[in-house]
Amino acid sequence: MKTIQEIQADIVEEFAVFTDWMDKYEYLIELGKSMPLIEEKDKTESNLIRGCQSRVWLSCREEDGHLYFAADSDAIITKGIISLLLKVYDGQTPEAILAADEGFIEQIGLKENLSPTRANGLVSMIQTIKGYAAAWRVGAKAPGQPSAEGEQAAAKNELEADIVVALRQVYDPEIPVNIYDLGLIYDIQADADGQVFIKMTLTAPNCPIADDVVAQVREAVQDVPGVKDVQVELVFEPEWTTDRMSEEAKLELGML
Amino acid sequence: MDVRRIFPALDRQIYGKPLIYFDNAATAQRPQAVLDLQQRLCVEACGNVHRAVHKLGADATDYYEAGREAARSYLHAPARENIVITSGTTASINLAATCFCQRFVRKGDRILISEAEHHSNIVPWQLACERHGATLEVLPVDELGEIAVESLDQRLRKAEGRIKLVAITHISNVLGVVNPVEEVIAVAHKYDVPVLLDGAQGIVHEQVDVQALDCDFYAFSGHKVYAPTGVGILYGKKRWLEAMPPYMGGGEMIESVSFEKTTYAPLPLKFEAGTPNFVAAACLAPALETARLLAEDPALQENQRTMRDYLLEELPRIEGLRIYGLPRDPARKIPLISFAVEGAFPSDLAQILDKMGIAVRTGHMCAEPLLHRYGQTSLLRASLAPYNTLAECESFVTALHRAVQMLR
Numbered sequence: 001m002k003t004i005q006e007i008q009a010d011i012v013e014e015f016a017v018f019t020d021w022m023d024k025y026e027y028l029i030e031l032g033k034s035m036p037l038i039e040e041k042d043k044t045e046s047n048l049i050r051g052c053q054s055r056v057w058l059s060c061r062e063e064d065g066h067l068y069f070a071a072d073s074d075a076i077i078t079k080g081i082i083s084l085l086l087k088v089y090d091g092q093t094p095e096a097i098l099a100a101d102e103g104f105i106e107q108i109g110l111k112e113n114l115s116p117t118r119a120n121g122l123v124s125m126i127q128t129i130k131g132y133a134a135a136w137r138v139g140a141k142a143p144g145q146p147s148a149e150g151e152q153a154a155a156k157n158e159l160e161a162d163i164v165v166a167l168r169q170v171y172d173p174e175i176p177v178n179i180y181d182l183g184l185i186y187d188i189q190a191d192a193d194g195q196v197f198i199k200m201t202l203t204a205p206n207c208p209i210a211d212d213v214v215a216q217v218r219e220a221v222q223d224v225p226g227v228k229d230v231q232v233e234l235v236f237e238p239e240w241t242t243d244r245m246s247e248e249a250k251l252e253l254g255m256l
Numbered sequence: 257m258d259v260r261r262i263f264p265a266l267d268r269q270i271y272g273k274p275l276i277y278f279d280n281a282a283t284a285q286r287p288q289a290v291l292d293l294q295q296r297l298c299v300e301a302c303g304n305v306h307r308a309v310h311k312l313g314a315d316a317t318d319y320y321e322a323g324r325e326a327a328r329s330y331l332h333a334p335a336r337e338n339i340v341i342t343s344g345t346t347a348s349i350n351l352a353a354t355c356f357c358q359r360f361v362r363k364g365d366r367i368l369i370s371e372a373e374h375h376s377n378i379v380p381w382q383l384a385c386e387r388h389g390a391t392l393e394v395l396p397v398d399e400l401g402e403i404a405v406e407s408l409d410q411r412l413r414k415a416e417g418r419i420k421l422v423a424i425t426h427i428s429n430v431l432g433v434v435n436p437v438e439e440v441i442a443v444a445h446k447y448d449v450p451v452l453l454d455g456a457q458g459i460v461h462e463q464v465d466v467q468a469l470d471c472d473f474y475a476f477s478g479h480k481v482y483a484p485t486g487v488g489i490l491y492g493k494k495r496w497l498e499a500m501p502p503y504m505g506g507g508e509m510i511e512s513v514s515f516e517k518t519t520y521a522p523l524p525l526k527f528e529a530g531t532p533n534f535v536a537a538a539c540l541a542p543a544l545e546t547a548r549l550l551a552e553d554p555a556l557q558e559n560q561r562t563m564r565d566y567l568l569e570e571l572p573r574i575e576g577l578r579i580y581g582l583p584r585d586p587a588r589k590i591p592l593i594s595f596a597v598e599g600a601f602p603s604d605l606a607q608i609l610d611k612m613g614i615a616v617r618t619g620h621m622c623a624e625p626l627l628h629r630y631g632q633t634s635l636l637r638a639s640l641a642p643y644n645t646l647a648e649c650e651s652f653v654t655a656l657h658r659a660v661q662m663l664r
Contacts, residue, residue: 025662053602078604
């Protein structure tokens with residue numbers, strides 16, 4: 001299998017033949033039309049990424065340490081760009097996805113499509129792809145055991161991956177990094193009946209907004225389809241340290 | 257009048273093609289007179305309004321008040337006290353909703369809006385209703401885009417005084433249909449219910465006379481009538497504005513302040529806390545003067561009707577194209593046309609049109625409930641101004657045919 005960089009280089013080369021925007025758009029439209037659709041059952045509210053201009057659906061499944069994505073959009077040009085992004089990410093490992101950037105989109109002259117002002121859902125889609133990659137990252141601790149290396153609790157099944165994606169939307173109001181990447185989630189257990197157990201901590205034991213954060217976690221997880229009941233246990237043993245933060249979180253906070 | 261010459265932005269090239277600007281309902285281009293005044297005030301009268309004894313401050317105040325006078329005169333409002341300067345239509349409606357409901361709405365009361373409202377005439381009322389335990393009631397819109405005005409009388413009678421205000425758009429930003437606001441006001445007043453008109457589009461296409469209309473509130477934005485962004489107007493009848501509590505507290509809205517008791521400035525300053533965007537407000541004068549000249553030019557008015565009729569005739573030739581907002585009386589349709597094309601998603605069309613130099617609007621257009629009513633999540637809208645031309649309409653139709661073909 002080709003690496004992400006190789007696939008991106010192929011796409012850049014492919015686009016080099018287009019001298020005018022019309023050909024480029026026609027090609028994107030073709031890609032959009034030929035892209036395999038997401039299964040109707042996966043076009044759920046929770047897989048929906050809402051943009052003001054168009055909507056995007058994204059689902060993810062894991063097989064032998066590789067991630068596979070399916071996506072759709074009601075806008076065909078957006079779908080064409082999704083198809084390029086999925087060409088790059090489909091079948092890759094979580095680590096490779098997390099390490100990749102989307103600079104190739106700029107190189108092929110489609111940067112304006114990834115601008116947040118386009119509100120087409122693409123920027124959020126990339127964030128969600130990275131969210132799934134973070135959820136499935138290997139090397140995470142064994143279930144129920146906070147890892148010695150301070151890794152986050154990783155997903156062991158697709159429901160848990162969806163839960164991680166939801167948890168990455170929850171923020172400590174004082175820190176611009178989500179609680180999952182901060183390393184506040186010690187354990188996630190989701191069984192086939194939708195019973196979910198989450199063990200988490202906070203950055204400080206006497207955190208004044210503890211109740212708020214726990215309530216937000218419960219609410220976010222409750223909204224994941226397939227989840228029936230959520231139990232959140234707040235612990236302060238082992239104590240949280242900055243070592244538990246993900247690389248991206250450290251980068252975000254200027255610690256690297 | 258050579259109208260194209262007074263709007264310098266129209267000369268632009270976009271991706272090497274002449275700009276065709278068909279997103280006037282979002283924001284209009286600005287005439288040279290506005291651009292000149294904007295720059296001149298920044299240089300010559302950059303002082304704070306209503307506060308300073310020095311020359312710059314005094315000049316700024318004069319220009320600011322001249323902007324207010326221009327708005328008063330354009331709306332034919334009785335007095336300066338009726339004209340509150342805000343930052344735009346949204347701010348105007350938020351002010352009206354917050355302060356009116358604070359004073360006049362109690363638990364169990366209702367506010368009536370229509371199904372065709374912009375989010376700015378929905379959410380402020382929703383927020384106010386939540387605060388006071390009131391509910392929002394919705395007057396439906398029919399297939400053609402006309403509000404069910406015939407049901408209004410019965411609705412208000414049955415409400416037995418619980419409906420405290422009717423807030424309705426003068427012209428919907430999606431449907432481009434002039435609502436029968438005279439009738440709405442007459443019926444509402446029969447039951448002593450005040451009416452707020454969202455005039456964001458109405459101010460551009462109608463000759464608004466608030467005294468003849470007898471509306472209780474009228475809200476509009478400067479930037480849709482050729483002024484800069486950041487200024488808007490709330491017209492209100494004195495009986496309401498005087499009874500309503502202030503909106504924001506701060507500078508200029510007070511008469512005297514002590515820690516025990518603050519008394520408020522008389523109208524309209526009671527509602528104008530803080531330093532306003534006085535440059536934009538001052539620009540209302542040349543902007544509304546331009547609007548008046550354009551509205552009084554019979555050739556330009558004829559041209560607007562011609563362009564509207566051309567598009568209404570040509571667009572449906574595209575297979576699977578459906579226009580939303582086709583009133584029974586065609587004269588009630590402004591040159592603003594929203595539509596969907598089967599098999600060609602609006603944002604795709606708009607992206608292709610953009611590459612051809614054509615600016616249109618797509619999306620839910622801040623009217624999600626209305627789009628939902630028609631089973632759509634997104635439409636494409638072409639909204640014209642007096643400076644657009646029939647030739648541009650022809651180019652637009654040709655480009656649209658081509659874009660649809662690319663997508664199918």
